[in-house]
Amino acid sequence: MSAIVRTVLRRRGCYRRPISAGLLSRRGYATKDRKTFDKILIANRGEIACRVMKTCKEMGIKSVAIYSDADAQALHVRMADxxxxxxxxxxxxxYLNMPAILEAVETTGAQAVHPGYGFFSENSVFFDELEHRGVTFIGPATHALSVMGDKLESKRTAMEAQVNTVPGFDGIVKDADEAIKLANEIGYPVMLKASAGGGGKGMRISxxxxxxxxxxxxxxxxxxxxVKDDRLLIEKFVDKSRHIEIQVLGDKHGNAIHLNERECSIQRRNQKVVEEAPSTFIDPGTRSAMGAQAVALAKAVDYSSAGTVEFLVDSSKNFYFLEMNTRLQVEHPITELTTGVDIVEQMIYSAAGHPLSLTQDDIGVNGWAIEARVYAEDPVRFLPSIGYLSTYIEPTERPGLENVRVDTGIVEGSxxxxxxDPMISKLCTYGETRDEALATMAKALDNYCIRGVNHNIPILRDIITQPSFIKGDITTNFINDVYPDGFQGRTLNSEETDELIAAAAFMHVRREELARQFLNQDRQSEDIDITPxxxxxxxxxxxxxxxxxxxxxxxxxxxVEMDNGRRMELSTDWSVGEPMMLANINGKDVTVQYESRRGRRLYLRHYGDKHSVVVQSTRSAELAGHVLDKSAESQLNILRAPMPGVVKSILCVAGESVAEGANIVTLEAMKMQNPLFAPMSGIVKEVFVREGDSIGEDEVILEFYPQEQESKAQQKQ
Structure with a gap:
């Protein structure tokens, strides 16, 4: 690996050592002279592959990456040996091509495989194939994978281990009619979920x-x-619940411990959005009881790696087993931050046959950590976004943000x-207190610069400043409760509005001054002040x-003096064209991101959200008031693809009447089934795609006759 690439990786947070808050510090738990492996293949991609490689490098282990044609230039490929x-x-x-991956293992001589999460991380067949070849799977043994990787079997095992479980049907649901029958017997609301699923895939609340x-x-x-397994089970949905999980570690000698809990209640479509450790809701007694049950379950299946036991917790702190993830979790960094334990390192030592070097007494709760999952998606419509990252600057590159960790698999130009999955990164912050961690998270989000794709930083920034979130008064229905009509963007208060006005005015003046200097450079000496x-x-x-x-x-x-008497004092060394302006406004450190400019119109990002701001001279503003705006032509009668994907089903044909809001198309994107609904009542004029077609964002799918034209269309037919 070249020195240039190493420098880039350090700058982008993918190669440097973790922060000083205790992250991956080992704290004396690991012994470097314990033999493990010479070479590990990481059967995954993106940020988790990069994350595993970091620990491999620190342990002196060579790493092997696998990649698809789309990932030939990806960061995890460049990081690997x-x-x-x-x-x-x-x-x-x-990445799900088992023969190709097994061939890669044999070709490279890898002694072990770390599966990351997703793909083959919970696949017992993959484990058996590796074992047959004398290669170690860095994860639990096949028994634990088979039992705990199946939601139905894991629930039965949990009941036998005397772990609290959610009421439901103890079997596989055959079809939709049986699902309806069972749902009525259990009582609504219910949760339908894939027996072998995970990460919110194959999971629906009805x-x-x-x-x-x-x-x-x-x-x-x-x-x-x-996951190529369409078996479903059904159980009672615990409304107004919290999603709290316990991290466990086990070895091949019968030892198991837990690393406290993570609060994962902030979810959208059953996928976690913001997590924290510890939970504001869990007291020491409940933590101990949940931890004891999680460890009992791990021991019941001879668990020998890192895993997570997930619970639903009601308002009275009654907790119920949800599932066990027999792999490394996406949100594991916040546990590392608050315990100082490198979980990947522990997985490698356990896989190599070493006993845990930790006991339960070694594990405490040290400080507070928060994780925000940064995705390439429209924050208002929650739809994936794809594209080229023209600018990518992590908050770790900004002053005053030392207690920040960014786990990512991308760099500028990716x-x-x-x-x-459209994940850009996992942004984690640490503090001695929750308030400290939250303040750092807010500042980190403000200083995260992403250009080229839409991203969800606006809603992440808004979530962490919601009064109910700050108080810790949250449930798994938080997003629906706080944003019943969807997230519409942040409404700036008067102080925030003043900050944005001051920043925009400064940017305008700085640009005009630069233009004047350029126009006069041949006619005036550089030491002549031409600035008004x-x-x-x-x-x-x-x-x-x-x-x-x-x-x-x-x-x-x-x-900046406003007409109502308010005065904004601003100091900054921002230069025209820089993507971010770090300023002190009335004694407060404020970051305003500069995205682009069209004439007098500035596109600025403030507190996560993007704003369109027009700055004009007084005379120009007066003249502009006499110009009429052109209204955009309505395209309500057109259904366009809100994201790129594959058309899975079309539920209407040309000439058919449809009602507004009816599900008429299903589009698969980023491994999720996305129902698309009729934007109006009317009659289908023409269908432009077929099932199985790959289509791009904004591509026209259907055209309708408006309702008032429906009778005319029917007469023509």
Whole structure:
């Protein structure tokens, strides 16, 4: 690996050592002279492959990457000591191509395989194939994989181990009719979920018979696509619950411990969005009881690696076993932050046959950690976004953000592909207290610069400042409760609005000054000050006009006087065109991101959200008031693809009447089944795609006759 690549990896947070808050510090738990493996193949991609490689490098173990055609230039490929192609872009032909991966193991001479999460991480057949070849699977043995990887069997095992379980049907649901029958017997609401699923795939909540029928078909398709196993089970959905999980570690000598809990209640479509450790809700007694049951379950299946026992907890702190993930969890970094234990390292030592070097007494709760999953997606519609990352700057590169960890598999110039999960990174912050960790998270999100794709930082930033979240008053229904009509963007308060106005005015003045200097450079000496002392401007934000007067102070500061008497004092060394402006405004450190400019219109990101701001001279603003805006032509009668994907089903034909809100198309994207609904009532004029077609974002799928034209269309037919 070249020195240049190493430098880039350190800058991007993928190669450097963790922060000083205790992350991966080992704290004396590991002994370097314990023999493990010379070479490990990581049967995964993206951020988790990079994460495993970091520990391998620290342990002096060579790593092997696998990659698809779409990932040939990916970061995990560049980080590895060796890399092997395993197939085309689609996951089923590459990262789920078992023969190709096994061949890569043999070709490279890897002694062990770390599966990361997803793909083959919970596949007992893969374990057996490796064992047959004398290769170690870095994870639990086949018995634990088979039993705990199957939600039905794991629930039976949990009951035998005297672990609290959720009421439900103890069997596989045959079809939608049986699902409806069982749902009525159990009592709504119910949860339909894939027996072999995970990560929110193949999981649907239903509140009535119609939702159960639709949910059965969607969950079946998702499970079949994600894990090639469409068996479903059904159980009571514990409403107003918290999702709290216990991290466990086991070895091949019968030892098992837990590493406390993680609060994972902030979810969207059963996928976690923000997690923290510890939980604000769990007291020491409940933590001990949950931990004891998690360890009992691990010992019941001779668990010998890192795993997670997930519980639903009601308002009275009664907890019920949900499932056990027999793999490394996405959110494991926050446990590492609060315990100082390198979980990947412990997995490697256990796989090599070493007993745990930890006891339960070694594990405490040290500080607070929060993780925000940063995705390439539309934060309003929650739809995946793909594209080229033209700019990518992690918050770890900004001053005052030392207690930040970024686990990622990308760098500037990477492409977010339609073929895989659109995660950009896992952003984690640490503090001695929760307030400290939250403050650092807010600052980290403000200083995270991502260009080229849409991303969910706006809603992440808004979630962590919601009063109920700050109080710890949350449930798994948090997002639906707080955003019943969907996330519509952050509404700036008066102070935040003033900050944005001041920043926009400063950017405008700085740009105008630079332009004047350029125009006059041949006619005036450089030491002649051509900058006017003040500018009278009008800043337009959200259709509201704010007249301001700006001026430079003797000390180099910049002042914005508003017509209502408010005064904003700003100091910054921002240069025109820089993607972020770190400023001190009225004594407060504020980051405003500069995205682009079109004429007088600035596109700025403030507290996560993107804003369109127009800055004009007073005269220009007066003239602009006489210009009429063109209204956009309505395209309500067109259904477009909200994301790239594959058309799985079309539930209507040309000439058919449909009602507004009816499910008429199902689009598979990022391993999820996404129902698309009719935007209006009317009659289908034409269908432009077929089932199985791969389509791009905004591609036209269907065209409708509006309701008032329906009778005319029927007459023509």
């Amino acid at each position: 060796e890399a092997v192609r395993v197939g085309p872009a689609t996951a089923t032909e590459s 509140w009535n018979d119609e939702e159960t029928r639709q949910g059965f078909h969607l969950a079946t398709e998702e499970a079949k696509s994600a 492409t977010i592909s339609m073929y895989y 002392e003040s500018w009278d401007l009008v800043v337009t934000l959200n259709k509201e006009r704010y007249p301001v007067t700006t001026s430079w102070e003797m000390d180099g500061g910049f002042t």
